[in-house]
Amino acid sequence: MATSFTPQTNHHSSPPPSLSSNPINTINLDPTLLREPVENPLLKPFYPGQPKSLSGIALRAFCLGITFAVGLISAVAILLLTDSPIWRVPFFLLALSLFHFLEFWTTAERNTAVASIDSFLLTANWPSYAIAHSSAFLECFLVSVFFPNRRWAPLGSGNVLLFVGLALVVVGQAVRSLAMLHAGASFNHHIQTKKARSHLLVTTGIYGWLRHPSYFGFFYWGLGTQLVLGNTFCFVAYAAVLYMFFRDRIRIEEHKLVEFFGDDYVNYRKRVGTLIPFIR
Numbered sequence: 526m527a528t529s530f531t532p533q534t535n536h537h538s539s540p541p542p543s544l545s546s547n548p549i550n551t552i553n554l555d556p557t558l559l560r561e562p563v564e565n566p567l568l569k570p571f572y573p574g575q576p577k578s579l580s581g582i583a584l585r586a587f588c589l590g591i592t593f594a595v596g597l598i599s600a601v602a603i604l605l606l607t608d609s610p611i612w613r614v615p616f617f618l619l620a621l622s623l624f625h626f627l628e629f630w631t632t633a634e635r636n637t638a639v640a641s642i643d644s645f646l647l648t649a650n651w652p653s654y655a656i657a658h659s660s661a662f663l664e665c666f667l668v669s670v671f672f673p674n675r676r677w678a679p680l681g682s683g684n685v686l687l688f689v690g691l692a693l694v695v696v697g698q699a700v701r702s703l704a705m706l707h708a709g710a711s712f713n714h715h716i717q718t719k720k721a722r723s724h725l726l727v728t729t730g731i732y733g734w735l736r737h738p739s740y741f742g743f744f745y746w747g748l749g750t751q752l753v754l755g756n757t758f759c760f761v762a763y764a765a766v767l768y769m770f771f772r773d774r775i776r777i778e779e780h781k782l783v784e785f786f787g788d789d790y791v792n793y794r795k796r797v798g799t800l801i802p803f804i805r
């Protein structure tokens with residue numbers, strides 16, 4: 526519960542009238558914040574160099590914001606001023622920076638206790654994740670520069686594929702972020718092997734439509750980015766790698782969920798599908 530805190534000096538037991546009479550000097554503070562940092566579970570992790578380092582979090586958010594802006598301005602400028610397909614490269618930059626920012630933001634918003642530098646997911650599955658995205662940038666860049674008119678577009682479907690890709694990126698991102706917001710404290714970037722007291726089975730909202738909405742979102746977001754980039758090789762590689770990754774992860778995750786929630790999860794699994802191909 527918030528309490529009223531008025532600043533005091535060492536020499537006065539009560540603040541000078543000029544200070545206390547000014548409402549600006551009355552700060553609402555949570556009483557737990559007045560305890561010693563070592564005793565305070567909220568403050569304890571916030572030391573420099575720790576995963577919860579606030580400066581580290583601020584720095585990453587700042588860099589992602591700059592990257593997003595550079596991506597957006599460059600993509601729009603190239604689209605307006607040239608007819609080069611290379612606008613797709615900064616588009617990927619903006620989609621990626623938005624994705625990583627939202628990973629942290631949704632965690633901080635609904636699962637604050639576990640929000641840390643790792644919540645940006647910038648170094649998860651290192652180095653395969655970085656290799657996948659670097660390959661996507663490279664394929665798009667090389668094709669745009671050397672074969673600008675040679676994208677794979679069966680039956681002249683180039684623009685259709687582009688718009689399908691854009692729709693997948695938007696829907697995939699929205700479904701993933703909504704899933705994280707809806708699951709709240711039950712959502713964790715790492716598969717939980719022990720059930721926390723705060724871990725409740727979520728079967729409503731977007732979880733009533735999809736059994737693994739955040740995986741559904743990432744799967745289609747990933748494929749969508751490759752359609753927008755016009756990448757043939759990376760589209761196939763992303764589809765194969767993402768499918769195998771989520772198939773294995775879901776198998777392990779559901780084994781644990783059955784252990785945690787028993788028949789409730791078994792019945793939920795029977796009722797709700799994943800809508801990821803070949804994963805029932």
Ligand SMILES: C[S@@+](CC[C@H](N)C(=O)[O-])C[C@H]1O[C@@H](n2cnc3c(N)ncnc32)[C@H](O)[C@@H]1O
Nearest residue numbers: 704711713714716717725726727737738739740
């Ligand atoms: C990265 S989250 C992914 C959640 C879910 N698979 C999804 O795609 O939205 C992984 C954690 O979510 C938990 N989880 C998965 N499905 C859940 C559900 N329906 N209710 C509660 N927790 C769930 C798992 O125990 C795991 O620790």
